[in-house]
Amino acid sequence: MSLLPGLTDSNQATDLFVDANEVHKLVLKEETEWKVEIPSSSKLTITIRSGIAEIFGTELANDVEYTFSNWKISLSAVENVILEWKCPDIPNKDLMIEPNTTSKYVYNLHFGLEKMRNSSFNGPRILVVGNANSGKTTLCRTLCSYAIKFKSYQPLFINLNPHEGIFSPPGCLTATPISDILDVQSQTWGQSMTSGATELHSKQPIVKNFGLENISENRSLYWDNMNQLSNAVNERLQNDVIVQRSGCILNTPSLSDLDEEFNELVTIIDRFKVNIVVVLAEQDEFTLFEKVKETLRPYIGDFLIRLPKLSGRFEADDAYKRSLQRTAIKEYFYGTPKTILSPYASGADFEEITVWKPINMVEAQGTTSTSNPLQLLPVTVDASTLQHALVAISYADRKSSSSEVQKASILGFGLITEVNEKKRKIRILLPVPGRLPNKAMILTSYRYLE
Ligand SMILES: Nc1ncnc2c1ncn2[C@@H]1O[C@H](COP(=O)(O)OP(=O)(O)OP(=O)(O)O)[C@@H](O)[C@H]1O
Known part of the structure; x- marks a missing residue:
C-alpha cells in the first residue's frame, strides 16, 4: 500500500543523515564495468587508487581526483581496480557493475586499424553506423583515444551528427585532428580554441554550421554542409602527412535519421573516401546488417564489420540529449569548472x-x-x-x-x-x-x- 505524503514506512530503513563527503571504496574486477548515471544536480568524484581503468578509452591516472556531472558513463576496468568515489545522490548499494562484453571487439578493431596505419601512408578511414544509442559516438571516442595512446598519430575525428556538440556547440558538422589526450571529464571531448589557457591541449576543429535540430528539417542544407566539410577534410589530408597516415574516424547520425535505402551512407563513403564500415548491431538485427552490407558492398567490398552494440551503453532519452546540448553551449562560452572562461x-x-x-x-x-x-x-x-x-x-x-x-x-x-x-x-x-x-x-x- 502506498503511504500518505509525509509518512514513512516504519519497516523501511531511512537515511536520516547523508554525508555528502562520504568516500566509498569500490573494487572492480578485470573486464567489468561500472555503469553510472550522474544526476544533473550532482557531482561524482572518482579517484583510482590502483589498477587501470578507462572511460571512453581514456585512462584515468592513479591518485588523481576526477569530477563528472550530468552524464551517463561506464568506467571500464582493464585490470583489477581499486577506487574511491563520492556522490551524495548515488546510493552505495546496488551499483550497476556488469561484465564488459564488448571491449575485446573494440581492441581487435583498434589493432586492425593500427596495422593499416603501420603499413600505408593512407591510414584507415572508418565509418561507424548504427541505430540510436548503439554506442557509435563512444566507439569513435574510444578509437581516437587508443590511436594516440602509444604513438604520435593524429586521427581526424569527423562528426556528422548535428545533435551532438563535440568541440563545438550542437547543430554543427565538424572535423577535428585529435593530436593529444581527450578530456575524460568533458562531454564535449575537451576544449577547442578558447579565450583562455586550457588544462589540456586545445583542439582546432573545422566547423560547418547546419543550425537546425534535425536533418529532416532541411536535407539539402545538411548535404551541402557535408560536402563543404568533405572538401575541407580532403584538402587537410593532402597537406598533412601525419593526419593522412592516422586516418579518419567518422561518427554518423542514427540510421533512422538517414534514408531507408542507405544511399546517403554511400554518399558519405564516396565523399570521405571511407574504406572500412563498422555496423553496431545485435545478432537479432541481422537483417539490418545484411541490408547495409548489400548496399555498401559495391563501394567498400568486404571491409564491412558487424560489432555488437557496446555493453556500456545507456538508453539516452530526449531530455538527457538536450541537457548534453545545453552543456555543449555552456562550455563554449563559460568553459568547464577547471578551465573557466570569461x-x-x-x-x-x-x-x-x-x-x-x-x-x-x-x-x-x-x-x-x-x-x-x-x-x-x-x-x-x-x-x-x-x-x-x-x-x-x-x-x-x-x-x-x-x-x-x-x-x-x-x-x-x-x-x-x-x-x-x-x-x-x-x-x-x-x-x-x-x-x-x-x-x-x-x-x-x-x-x-x-
Ligand atoms: N562504455 C560505453 N559504451 C557505450 N555507451 C556508453 C558508454 N558509457 C556511457 N555510454 C552512454 O550511452 C549512451 C549512448 O551512447 P552513444 O552516444 O555512444 O550512442 P550513439 O549510438 O552515438 O547514440 P546517438 O545515435 O543518439 O548519437 C550515451 O549517453 C553515452 O554517454
Missing part, C-alpha cells in the same frame, strides 16, 4: 545587425521559399526571434547577399542574452573580447537560458 558581453543596435536563418522545410511546406532549400531567409530583429538564441557569426560581411552568407565559413558563435525592443538594442555574449564583428549572423534552432 565570455565578453557586447552591445549592438538593431540597425547594426543582420541575421539570416536556414529554411525549415518541414515548417515551410507549401510556401514558395521551398523552391531553393539552400537559401537563407532574413530574420526580423525582435525579442520573439532572437532572445536567448545561439547565432553563428559568418565571415561574410553584414551587407552580403543570402548566397554569399550561406557559402561563407563560420567565425564563431554568439549568444543573444537580451533583446530590448524599447531601446532597439541587443546584448550578445562572445567568446572573445571586442566589438561584435560587422558580419552577417545566422540564427540556429538552439536556445540557451541560464
